Amino acid sequence: MSETAAKTRANRPVLALAMGDPAGISSELTARLLSLPELRSAAHLIVIGDRRILDEGAEAAQIALDLDFRTVSDFSTGPAERPVFVDLGHLDPADVTRGEATLAGGIFATENFRFALRLANEGRVDGVCFTPFNKKAMRYAYPGYDDEIRFVSDVLPFKGKMREFNVLERIWNARVTSHIPLSAVSAHISEDAILAEVELTVACLRLAGIDNPKIAVAGLNPHAGDGGSFGMEEIEVIEPAVARAKAEGYAVEGPFPADTVFLRAVKEGFHAVLTMYHDQGQIAMKMMGFDKGVTMMGGLPFPLCTPAHGTAYDIAGRGTADVGASREAVLLAAKMAVRQAGLKETAHNTD
Structure with missing residues (x-):
């Protein structure tokens, strides 16, 4: 050339x-x-x-x-x-x-x-x-x-590692698991898997012109587990993964309850939401912009x-x-x- x-x-x-x-x-x-x-x-x-x-x-x-x-x-x-x-x-x-x-x-x-x-x-x-x-x-x-x-x-x-992202003009949705049964989601969530998704999400956002991306992480269980009342994944896996991501210099917060995380993301200026499974993010994203997603x-x-x-x-x-x-x-x-x-x-x- x-x-x-x-x-x-x-x-x-x-x-x-x-x-x-x-x-x-x-x-x-x-x-x-x-x-x-x-x-x-x-x-x-x-x-x-x-x-x-x-x-x-x-x-x-x-x-x-x-x-x-x-x-x-x-x-x-x-x-x-x-x-x-x-x-x-x-x-x-x-x-x-x-x-x-x-x-x-x-x-x-x-x-x-x-x-x-x-x-x-x-x-x-x-x-x-x-x-x-x-x-x-x-x-x-x-x-x-x-x-x-x-x-x-x-x-x-x-x-290499590939992952599917859903994108609107104002917000991205990444996910830890994708096309697997809901019954298998918990077993596929780990600290390493969450951290890998954070890293890939940041890299993709930077390619799209967002140099300092801010990511909100969703919990898995209702009310993000409510202190262990509705599940332990937040305490045992997701919170430690978020801490590791912060220690590596990423602007990551959470886990937040999944039913409000997108509202928080839009209001507080997060560039992406990292969800734990497919429909946890897909429903919200398509409600916000099906014709432009x-x-x-x-x-x-x-x-x-x-x-x-x-x-x-x-x-x-x-x-x-x-x-x-x-x-x-x-x-x-x-x-x-x-x-x-x-x-x-x-x-x-x-x-």
């Missing part, structure tokens, strides 16, 4: 955008994203999918796709001023059953995602985004599919972002899908990619 191209990417990163499940609102959202001038200003978009599916999404959204972008069968060149659409030509719209999870839809989404991850792994893009997947359809196509983290771990050689996979060498909502089968094809969360996902990925590029450049210059 030339020095000029590297500088261009450092200020306006190249992002791969994989089209998601074709039976839902993903194609409509992709078309809407391509029409937003603020996204073109923030990043060079490389969209991956099937042009026929994109055209159907544009028709639903009532967007004329006589937009200034280039359609190719592969992406092998550097960033250009125009967005690029990589047409894999792998799904006939006649094979899509709107509002239904199918094998064909799962194959379409997994192939798009795999292609985008390959570009990131090869350093040809600086970040990856995708419009919503349907987990049932993904499992049809990829039986080992539990979630995006599992899929990424299988596709990429990266073996972003899911970010932290820990990878590149940002990976998607809207926090699902495929919305019930409104597929109606042209009413809100692009807000998808827009925020692309903008967050762009911001983090710029920051990550700056850190890499600093590290290179100090070697």
